[in-house]
Amino acid sequence: MQSAPTIAGLMAPILADAPITHRLDVTFGDVTVVVSSNSKGLIEKLANYYRDFIGGGGATLIPVTAIEAGPPDLELPFAVKQREPGKTKLKESYCDLPDGRVVKKLLTGLLFLFGHGDNYAVGPCIDNDNQVVNFINNRFIEHCLKRGALLFHAAGVAEGGAGLVISGFSGAGKSTLALEIMRHGTDFVSNDRVMVSREGAGLVMTGVAKMPRVNPGTVLNNPNLAPVMDAEDRERFSALPQAELWDLEHKYDAFIDDCFGKGRFKLSCPMAGLVVLRWKRDASPMTASRVRLRDRRDLMAAFMKDVGLFYEFEDAAEPSIASQNAYLDLLGDLPVLEIDGGVDFHKAAQACLEFLRQARTETQPS
Template sequence: MRTAEDVLTQLDLGAAGTQPFHLGVGHVGVTVQAPAPLRASLMAYFAGALTQTPGEMTVHLLPGQVLTPEPEWTDWQREPGKAGRKDAIRDLAGARLIRKVRSGVTFLQAPGVAVAFGPLAENESTVINFINTQILNAGLREGWQLCHAAAVTRGPRTLAISGLSGGGKSTSILRMMDMEGMCFLSNDRVLVRAGRPPRALGIPKQPRINPGTILGNPRLRDMLTPARRAELEAMPAADLWALEDKHDLIIGEVYGADRLRFEGALTDFWVLNWEHGTDAPTQVAEVSLADRPDLLGAIMKSPGPFYQHPDGRFEPNGTAPDPAPYLEALRGVRVCEVSGRVDFDALAAEGRRLFDG
């Protein structure tokens, strides 16, 4: 297999039962061709972004289809601090195959081509991420910068929150959603672009939250059974914080369909640099990212193996993001460091002052 066409000859894009649905996020549109029951499940997940307008890009989902023989794979280098094999790639002429090592789900990415095949029904979250990747890729090719952040928006203000993995981005953003009229913009991935004012573009990625987040928010507690709540509440606080047991929170179902908005004027960016086990009060203090490369590092996010540049080059293996475009994109945004102890009540109070002031 040397080209995308070689791969496509082994796949049936018109498989029986495949039907389209359409997503619109800001100015980006994507059409997804999927069979039942996967199609119905994905439409429920993406309900807040569904539209009647076909997208410029079509994603084909082909459960159960495989390549024979298997290509020779090269492991994709993970970001610093990440361990274990996650992705593998095989570069073709003008195209790239990507394999999820643990699940065996495989993707073909090329100009105008986005195909996922293999055990898709058993790995729905992987399929969701692939669809959202097409939205991110469209923005990246237009000059937006990819941030590892969550964001909310209301009126003229949009607040993005970054931090190290497990630092409390999702919990912080959901506390902001308790404010009247606040809209959810994105979870975990935000595109930013310079402008007057700078802009933020989200993706329809629902929060995946751990039990600690659920227990700490009365609106979410019914996501767990009473028995499970009692079991978790008996755990030491440190163990509960470290517990990885992800649950999808569908924003439209919990907060209302009118509480979703995928684009806004980016005014504020907070970077969580707080810690457990300290008595220092929680502080939100303005900083200059040009003087704080450590905080900028928490914001920047590599586009990963799926990204193909406008000139046809795929993102090289092991490439780190360039700080300069981020500094330019965030010019005019008020950036703050959140330090001291982890205190979501204090952070929510700062959020109310920001949006109500």
């Protein structure tokens, strides 16, 4: 009887044909991800992307090996991952093995193999370096969650050493609002994922080293984002109606240092408050009001987040998303601001800053 395939067995011939000659260390807090590759070009692209986080020294080391190659053809019984409600395009399939999991990207053919401390990306990595970035960041997310943090679908900014988590349902404009707030001199913490943990009497929010991906409407309405769009695109997109701009699939990476200056990406800080966006694209006035989360559980789906395919469960019975009570117990009496009514990024940025400054005084130890 033939034994089940393993990650070690699948990777052995691939590694034999791809000498690992290049390395990059990136450090997020006390965690260093050691990226090894057979491709100098990939390492150079990753070094540019992670330029704010280059270097070693973390107390915890996470190895990631990225092999530049053609799309691997592994004969495995892949199952297609179904998307969340409202999203129809299938992006990934996966197969669980005795020593981990293999995830296949359906559009690019990239394979990600991980388990028991081993992490591999195999395939056309250079052309799809954004997927390699996501894999590296997911290794860090998993590390934080296994140390007790909960995952939030949210962006994050900070002022005066205190952070604000900005949540909202998909398409609500979390990143756009965070970047609008950045125009007022704040620091950037995260784009789309925030891990929140309790340390002593307070909460700490930790972001992910991923640059915001913004649509043309966001760029045209935020002068600080001018560096991400060339003159030809600016002329083309400026001619489109505002409503059409927001729905375009075209995206740009907005590097924080290019747009807002050096040293503005902080990644971790004490958390002072939570914002939940419930606004709509209509002509109604925007409103901002304090709420008590235990009385407004309807808001919690905006930030509660499934850990996803790239999380290695130690127990197969472990739920993929923490319970409402787990989030409520973690957050306690943290100040919460609900933003409703019509979309108004300028007004919302001012409301968020005022809320953050008030929340900072409420949550600071006396």
